[in-house]
Amino acid sequence: xxxTEQGTSSAAPAEPTTAPESAAAPEVPESFYYVHGKDxxxxxxxxxxxxxxxxxxxxxxxxxYTEEQAKANPFPFENIDGDILQMVVDWCNQHKGxxxxxxxxxxxxxxxxxxxxxxxxxxxxxKELLTYCCKQVAMMVKGKSPEEIREIWMIPTDAEDxxxxxxxxxxxxxxxxxxxxxxxxxxx
Amino acid sequence: MPIALLKFPTDLLGDVFKLCDPFELYKLSKCxxxxxxxxxxxxRKNWKIRFNAGSSKKVYxxxxxxxxxxxxxxxxxxxxxxxxxxxxxxxxxxxxxxxGRGRNHFQPEGYMSIQCPDIDLELFSNLLVTFGISxxxxxxxxxxxxxxxxxxxxxxxxRNIEIKEFCVEEAETRKVIxxxxxxxxxxxxxxxxxxxxxxxxxxxxNYQLDTFPNKIIINWSFWFNIDQLLNNRxxxxxxxxxxxxxxxxxxxxxxxxxxxxxxNLRYLEIDSIKFDNKSPILEMIPPIEQKRPxxxxxxxxxxxxGITDAVQVTKDDGTxxxxxxxxxxxxxxxxxxANPADTVRYRHGRSGMTCDLLQMPIALLKFPTDLLRDVFKFCDPFEL
Numbered sequence: 034x035x036x037t038e039q040g041t042s043s044a045a046p047a048e049p050t051t052a053p054e055s056a057a058a059p060e061v062p063e064s065f066y067y068v069h070g071k072d073x074x075x076x077x078x079x080x081x082x083x084x085x086x087x088x089x090x091x092x093x094x095x096x097x098y099t100e101e102q103a104k105a106n107p108f109p110f111e112n113i114d115g116d117i118l119q120m121v122v123d124w125c126n127q128h129k130g131x132x133x134x135x136x137x138x139x140x141x142x143x144x145x146x147x148x149x150x151x152x153x154x155x156x157x158x159x160k161e162l163l164t165y166c167c168k169q170v171a172m173m174v175k176g177k178s179p180e181e182i183r184e185i186w187m188i189p190t191d192a193e194d195x196x197x198x199x200x201x202x203x204x205x206x207x208x209x210x211x212x213x214x215x216x217x218x219x220x221x
Numbered sequence: 222m223p224i225a226l227l228k229f230p231t232d233l234l235g236d237v238f239k240l241c242d243p244f245e246l247y248k249l250s251k252c253x254x255x256x257x258x259x260x261x262x263x264x265r266k267n268w269k270i271r272f273n274a275g276s277s278k279k280v281y282x283x284x285x286x287x288x289x290x291x292x293x294x295x296x297x298x299x300x301x302x303x304x305x306x307x308x309x310x311x312x313x314x315x316x317x318x319x320x321g322r323g324r325n326h327f328q329p330e331g332y333m334s335i336q337c338p339d340i341d342l343e344l345f346s347n348l349l350v351t352f353g354i355s356x357x358x359x360x361x362x363x364x365x366x367x368x369x370x371x372x373x374x375x376x377x378x379x380r381n382i383e384i385k386e387f388c389v390e391e392a393e394t395r396k397v398i399x400x401x402x403x404x405x406x407x408x409x410x411x412x413x414x415x416x417x418x419x420x421x422x423x424x425x426x427n428y429q430l431d432t433f434p435n436k437i438i439i440n441w442s443f444w445f446n447i448d449q450l451l452n453n454r455x456x457x458x459x460x461x462x463x464x465x466x467x468x469x470x471x472x473x474x475x476x477x478x479x480x481x482x483x484x485n486l487r488y489l490e491i492d493s494i495k496f497d498n499k500s501p502i503l504e505m506i507p508p509i510e511q512k513r514p515x516x517x518x519x520x521x522x523x524x525x526x527g528i529t530d531a532v533q534v535t536k537d538d539g540t541x542x543x544x545x546x547x548x549x550x551x552x553x554x555x556x557x558x559a560n561p562a563d564t565v566r567y568r569h570g571r572s573g574m575t576c577d578l579l580q581m582p583i584a585l586l587k588f589p590t591d592l593l594r595d596v597f598k599f600c601d602p603f604e605l
Contacts, residue, residue: 152229155230177248178314186226188252189227
């Protein structure tokens with residue numbers, strides 16, 4: 034269902050290639066939309082697949098775009114890495130029109146991408162995938178000791194937190210002083 | 222592959238914490254103060270907690286079963302039970318286990334357990350704060366460390382946490398010389414169902430109990446004087462090793478007889494070597510007893526309290542009480558206040574001992590026919 038192609042800008046996306054449709058094609062022609070991430074690679078996704086994302090579904094529900102208009106106006110998600118968006122699009126396509134089974138085998142496996150994936154899924158409001166991702170995060174510390182949890186979840190110690198807080202206060206103080214000086218300069 | 226969890230947005234953190242079990246959250250709370258504060262983002266469950274400090278022994282719970290009262294903290298909600306136990310060996314610390322079958326009626330579905338470095342008030346207070354607990358089902362401690370107790374009291378009082386049962390376990394008297402300092406803190410706690418004090422105090426101080434849970438049991442109650450009894454608003458009071466005298470008890474009954482006094486009182490039991498046959502209680506010289514079948518307060522099929530061979534006494538407003546004072550080597554007073562809603566009176570019939578609800582009418586003929594037949598089966602020919 035999805036296809037990608039390196040695009041140069043969100044305003045003029047290159048023609049994406051389309052994967053073959055499934056055998057049971059719907060009678061009513063399906064509408065497609067286009068999304069791209071930080072890497073500008075445009076993904077063609079069916080409206081059915083995009084329904085998983087409450088954010089995108091909300092955006093497209095009242096647009097009534099024609100195929101041409103949709104192609105010309107891909108949704109830009111500049112805060113999401115291209116490979117992460119690819120994972121999300123793949124998942125949405127795999128689960129188009131059906132609920133996620135409790136033990137979903139078609140889920141992204143790349144642990145190193147989990148942090149970015151969680152943030153992206155949370156941003157795109159894909160509830161089922163978010164639940165799965167959060168479960169993955171929670172499972173990371175199953176049966177671990179506090180010290181191991183600290184490492185796995187990169188939790189700063191109290192001393193590190195205090196130092197960071199002091200640093201932040203210092204920085205805020207400096208910025209405030211800078212602003213005051215600038216304001217005084219402007220007044221002169 | 223590590224993940225910077227605390228960089229997640231707050232709602233996302235909450236979503237992750239919702240999927241962690243209490244043991245993971247407890248361990249997480251030990252990582253830093255910041256993580257401890259964050260755990261509540263996962264939402265608040267109606268966790269209840271029981272804490273048994275001190276030595277392990279068998280106790281009788283709710284008049285039903287023997288329960289192994291271990292040194293442990295139990296956290297539970299609905300059918301989920303999480304037990305924090307002391308690790309036998311350092312290498313066992315933080316090992317968790319699922320036990321499929323409960324070891325008593327309290328854990329019928331099995332439970333999860335975790336081995337902890339220590340089972341102490343620090344762990345208990347950590348769990349109270351981490352899980353935002355508002356009900357302590359049972360707190361059993363001893364008076365050996367005032368500092369620890371004071372810390373936990375600050376949390377319990379400051380957050381007005383309901384403590385259903387509070388039990389002070391006995392420690393060596395010489396180790397609790399500052400017991401007098403505990404009472405003002407206990408008096409500020411919201412103890413609702415039961416206060417039990419097994420501790421023997423030093424006699425040189427005055428101790429004042431100003432909290433009135435439903436039930437009070439004091440094992441060494443010499444300090445619980447008549448003024449405290451007269452001002453008490455509890456439903457059931459048991460005082461062992463008391464120093465109350467006939468005169469004190471007479472004073473108590475003079476007050477009880479007046480309408481509107483002791484509205485909650487249902488049962489009083491006092492064991493005192495000062496009870497004698499020298500002065501009257503309600504114009505009766507002890508021993509005060511009369512051949513009479515047993516009378517019981519019941520909660521459904523469970524017997525709450527009972528009294529046999531008691532003399533009937535009546536309050537000015539018509540409320541009936543049953544009093545018995547026995548002398549001998551272990552002089553003891555029993556007093557039960559009847560209430561038609563839950564009090565049963567036994568009687569001797571031809572078919573043996575039977576019981577009925579006091580003065581409680583019942584529309585028998587509204588029973589279905591087969592039920593009526595079942596009732597009539599138990600009636601003897603004279604009754605029929």
